[in-house]
Amino acid sequence: MPCPFLGSFNQAFVRNYGSSLMKQYGNYCPMISRAFRTLGQDETKCPFIQQNSIISEAPKEMSEDIVEPVNSFKYEKFFNDQISAKKKDYSYRIFRKVSRLAADGVYPQALEGQENRRVTVWCANDYLGASRHPVVQDAAIAAIKSYGTGAGGTRNIAGNSQMTEKLEGEIAKLHNKPAALIFSSCFVAxxxxxxxxxxxLPDCIVYSDAGNHASMIQGIRNSRAPKHIFRHNDPNHLRELLSKSPAGVPKLVVFETVHSMSGAICPLEEMCNIAHQYGALTFVDEVHAVGLYGKSGAGIGEERGVQHLIDIVSGTLGKAYGNVGGYIAGSTLLIDTIRSLAPGFIFTTALPPPVLAGSLAAIRLLASEEGRNLRSKHQAIVRYFKLSLLVAGLPQLPSVSHIVPVPIKGADKVALVAESLMKRGHYVQAINYPTVARGDERLRFAPGPYHTPEMVDSLVTALIESFHENNINFDQFMVNGACRECSMEYKADIMQDELLKFPMQVA
Structure with missing residues (x-):
């Protein structure tokens, strides 16, 4: 007579999991439990066990709960080795405890470390201080009071808020495109x-600038499409590669306008024209340009009057617009295709109400006359900083944008200078591998409209002292505030006058 309980299971299931079943349920069956006690000597033991040898071995497993040691991979040792290697070559990233302050009279300062020491921040990408602007703050606060702090899920599940559609409409209008789509970050976008x-796209070929951001590199890799890398901002090399491409095959040309680490600006019109000549779509990252260039702050495309040449533009809400999130803008069908097929959009929680409201307010603010005033003052303080570095003989990479890189070769050296500056009340993060190539280490400064000439002067003095402190040579033009050759005192009256043209509150 078969067991009415075990007999109800598939035989393969019983063979695979019989031992577990015996452990969990054996004591509830008088026949099986008797068999466990007598170790198979009871003539009345369960007939099912008599017929299944694999189950008759269950008493041994129930009486012993010993797990044989497994020679497993040494995970923690592996992780320790990885971190140790990063520390040895000075590429280990230390996150500074820096809390930026937003109030009038203290911005752009921050509280640093456990002691909450005041330092001036020089490396934030909140380029125009939009994150602390009253209009942006009020919009975010009002949205929280009306709609809460979170979106509640993906747009497909939790719903598509009216603010989401307003923000996408504003972005599309900004870039002179029919449609836009927002994401949780521009990396994701x-x-x-x-x-x-x-x-x-069938048989698509990608042509990628050698200086592209990691987010674009990752997207191209994830597509598994064949790719060609052209030299950074080199339209001739792009043309050479495209000229060898098969006709009629979909192509994407992918590049940035403002390079985040060098401050270089691409030959946008020429590169777009070459791409279109060979039937390619242009994907242009304006992340470090939106809010900062053009009459409305739409970026380099607007400033140079070539927005129509950009097929797909990507941007961020997390830098000049002072919030968080990313977006793309393009044709209606293209945007709908990404909305319908991109897992990075479909399965990500939507941006929360305060971010939507704050971003919308920031875009409108920077498109206004006040925004243009902020951009003008921003460019003036950047020029003052570059000139001050030049006069001091401090090194700087050539940059025509708002990004000011100061090269310091060696991950150990750049980290030491950054630490020396922090001791003197100035926070700037050391940039090393993998953000830049080994040997191209640097400090990356991003002065903004709320930095004053006095702050710049203090920073330059601190840089000179930090270079000396760490035995880094540079061509020092100034000695005690005067030219080393003619002893003439250095004054920046012209730059000071230029900065005073912008009547705005400065910390």
Whole structure:
């Protein structure tokens, strides 16, 4: 007579999991429990066990709960080795405890470390201080009071808020495109868009600038489409590669306008024209340009009057617009395709109400006359900083944008200078591998409209002292505030006058 309980299971299931079943349920069956006690000597033991030898071995497993040691991979040792290697070559990233302050009279300062020491921040990408502007703050606060702090889920599940559609409409208008789509970050926007497009376009070939951001590189890799790398901002090399491409095959040309680490600006019109000549779509990252260039702050495309040449533009809400999130803008059908097919969009929680409201307010603010005033003062303080570095003989990479890189070769050296500056009340993060190539280490300064000439002067003095402190040579023009050759005192009256033209509150 078969067991009415075990007999109801599939035989393969019993063979695989019989031992576990015996452990959990054996004591509840008088026949089985008797068999466990007598170790198979009871003539009345369960007939099912008599017929299944694998189950008759269960008493041994129930009486012993010993797990044989397994020679497993040494995970913690592996992780320790990885971190140790990063520390040895000075590429280990230390996150500074820096809390930026937003109030009038203290911005752009921050509280640093456990002691909450005041330092001036020089490396934030909140380029125009939009994150602390009253209009942006009030919009975010009002949205929290009306709609709460969170979106509640993906747009597909939790619903598509009216603020989301307003923000996308404003972004599309900003870039002179029919449609736009917002993402949780611009990394996700670039990755999701490029991986989806290059994957679904049949036999698509990608042409990627050698200086592209990691988000674009990741998207291209994830698409598994064939790719060609052209030299950074080199339209001739792009043309050479495209000229060898097969006709009629979909192509994507991918590049940035303002390079985040060098401050270089691409030859946008020429590169777009070359791409279109060979039938390619242009994907242009304006992350470090939106809010900062053009009459409305739409970026380099607007400033140079070539927005129509950009097929897909990506931007961020987390830098000049002072919030968080990313976006793309383009044709209606293209945007709908990404909305419908990109996993990075479909399965990500929507941006929360305060971010939507704050971003919308920031875009409108920077498109206004006040925004243009902020941009003008921003460029003036950047020029003052570059000139001050030049006069001091301190090194700087050539940059025509708002980004000011100061090269300091060696990950150990750049970290030491950054630490020396912090001791003197100035916070700037050391940039090393993998953000830049080994040997191209630097400090990356981003002065803004709320930095004053006095702050710049203090920073330059601190830089000179930090270079000396760490035995880094540079061509020092100034000695005790005067030219080393003619002893003439250095004054920046012209730059000071230029800065005073902008009547705005400065900390």
């Amino acid at each position: 670039n990755d999701a868009t490029l991986s989806t497009l290059a994957k679904i």
